[in-house]
Structure formats: C-alpha cells, structure tokens
Amino acid sequence: MTRWVLTLSCPDRPGIVAAVAGALAGLGGNITESQQFGDADTGVFFMRVECEIDDAARDRVEAVLRPVATSFEMDWSLDVVGRPMRTVVMVSTASHCLHDLAHRQRAGQLPVDIVAVVSNHEVLRPIAEFYGLPFHHVPVSRDAAPGGPGSKEAAEAELLRLVEETGAELVVLARYMQILSDDLCRALAGRIINIHHSFLPSFKGARPYAQAHRRGVKLIGATAHYATADLDEGPIIEQDVERVNHDDSVAELQAMGEDVERRVLARAVRWHAEHRVLIDLGRRTVVFR
Incomplete structure (x- = not known):
C-alpha cells in the first residue's frame, strides 16, 4: 500500500473533482484526504488529494492521471506522502x-x-x-x-x-x-x-x-x-x-x-x-x- 499526494491547479470549470476521483478510483485508490478551492478573482482551481493505492508504481499512477491533467490544462505534481x-x-x-x-x-x-x-x-x-x-x-x-x-x-x-x-x-x-x-x-x-x-x-x-x-x-x-x-x-x-x-x-x-x-x-x-x-x-x- 502506497500513500500518494496529488496537487494541482487549473482553470476552474465543472467536472474537475469528478475526473480526478474517477481516475484514482480506476486504480483502486482510496481517497483519505481531499481539499479544494476555487479562486473567484483569478478563475483558478486548486486541489490537494491524498490517496492509498495497492501495488501501483509511480509510472502507472502518472499514466492514468496524465490524460485528466491534459484535458483540464492542469499544473500538477505527484509524490509519496511523508517523503523527506x-x-x-x-x-x-x-x-x-x-x-x-x-x-x-x-x-x-x-x-x-x-x-x-x-x-x-x-x-x-x-x-x-x-x-x-x-x-x-x-x-x-x-x-x-x-x-x-x-x-x-x-x-x-x-x-x-x-x-x-x-x-x-x-x-x-x-x-x-x-x-x-x-x-x-x-x-x-x-x-x-x-x-x-x-x-x-x-x-x-x-x-x-x-x-x-x-x-x-x-x-x-x-x-x-x-x-x-x-x-x-x-x-x-x-x-x-x-x-x-x-x-x-x-x-x-x-x-x-x-x-x-x-x-x-x-x-x-x-x-x-x-x-x-x-x-x-x-x-x-x-x-x-
């Protein structure tokens, strides 16, 4: 079991949370923490998600998230929770x-x-x-x-x-x-x-x-x-x-x-x-x- 932390920002529009949650669910992931904020002044959406996934290497997780990131024009990063x-x-x-x-x-x-x-x-x-x-x-x-x-x-x-x-x-x-x-x-x-x-x-x-x-x-x-x-x-x-x-x-x-x-x-x-x-x-x- 690996705990991942995903952070992202992108232009705010409907469907972002659902798309991210769906991609992680497709990996069998369990979201343990999720926070998001849409800035009405700048029109930018921000999100941070922690997720537990069994037997998923980084390249596999990134491969599933990459199409979502491209679709929503995201700046995003992925890391292991707690890595120094x-x-x-x-x-x-x-x-x-x-x-x-x-x-x-x-x-x-x-x-x-x-x-x-x-x-x-x-x-x-x-x-x-x-x-x-x-x-x-x-x-x-x-x-x-x-x-x-x-x-x-x-x-x-x-x-x-x-x-x-x-x-x-x-x-x-x-x-x-x-x-x-x-x-x-x-x-x-x-x-x-x-x-x-x-x-x-x-x-x-x-x-x-x-x-x-x-x-x-x-x-x-x-x-x-x-x-x-x-x-x-x-x-x-x-x-x-x-x-x-x-x-x-x-x-x-x-x-x-x-x-x-x-x-x-x-x-x-x-x-x-x-x-x-x-x-x-x-x-x-x-x-x-």
Missing part, C-alpha cells in the same frame, strides 16, 4: 532557526532531509556538525571583483551547483543576511522560503528590534514567504505575532521575535514539504492545512 524533501538551509550568524529546523528534522517533526547547510560565515559550523549536517562556507565580500572569488555571483553559482549536486528540492533562508539576485530567484522560483521579521513599520536595516523598541510597538511578528525578485514581497506562506509591552527590553523583544520566527518558519517549511502550499498566479498562496 531534500533541503538546503542557508544561514549567516543567527543560530535560532538552524537549531530549530535541525532539531525538528532529528525529532521526526519535519518531513525534510537537510542535505547541506550553506553560510557566508564560519560561525554556525559547530551547530551543523553537532547535528551531523554537511556545512559549506561560501563567503561573500563587498570587496570582491564582480564574478570573482568571494563575489555574490560566485556564491550564487556555488549554491546552484550544490542544489544540483545534492538534488535539493527546497532552499530555506534561515536568517541568511544576503540579498539574492533576480536571476537566482527566477532559477529557483517557488523553491526558496525566507523568514522575515514583520513589524509595523517594518524596520528595515540594522537592529530592527532596537528600532521597534524606540517606536514603542505593541506587536512583533514574523512572515515566511517565497523569495522573489521583489525583496520581501514574495507570496506569503505563514505569519504570526506576539503582543509586547512598554517595559519589555530590546533583548526581550529580540528573544520573543526569534521564537516567533522559529515557529513561523517551521510551519512554512512543513507545509511546503507536505505539498500543502500552491501559488496563485505568482501573487499569493493557497495553503491547505
């Missing part, structure tokens, strides 16, 4: 998100296989080694010649090489403090998740928690989103907030903020790895939870 998604985690010097992701993977709480930790600093190498994760130091220097050793172009080329070499399906920016190029975002579109502190105002730049403290914010939070060429404006996967008080120190705000970042990033990574996140025309997400 090969993941590259990128970090700089903040350790909280790396610790959390690595711990959750080890505890079986995240369906990911972290195949590499990539950093522009050496600071977090001991943490990666503690969890038995391959660590790659890929420096980025402002003084490097364009395209030369230590340049952003060279660093991104090395990242793409590692993604190809490891077969990585997902890249997680776990407080990686370098801006990615438009070309890299396009090359890995829908496969890079970023975590960002989100305040009102957003407090861009250095020491955001100190800025928030000076302004007397009442809420701090975090946003996990897909990285795109528009900095911090990619489709949002998950958000959360914590209420804070006037007597909370900068250090206390930062500690609470880091805790929110951990939780939000872990949820976003889990939902992506479970194929619960579909992108609606590149602008927003549909998240089947």
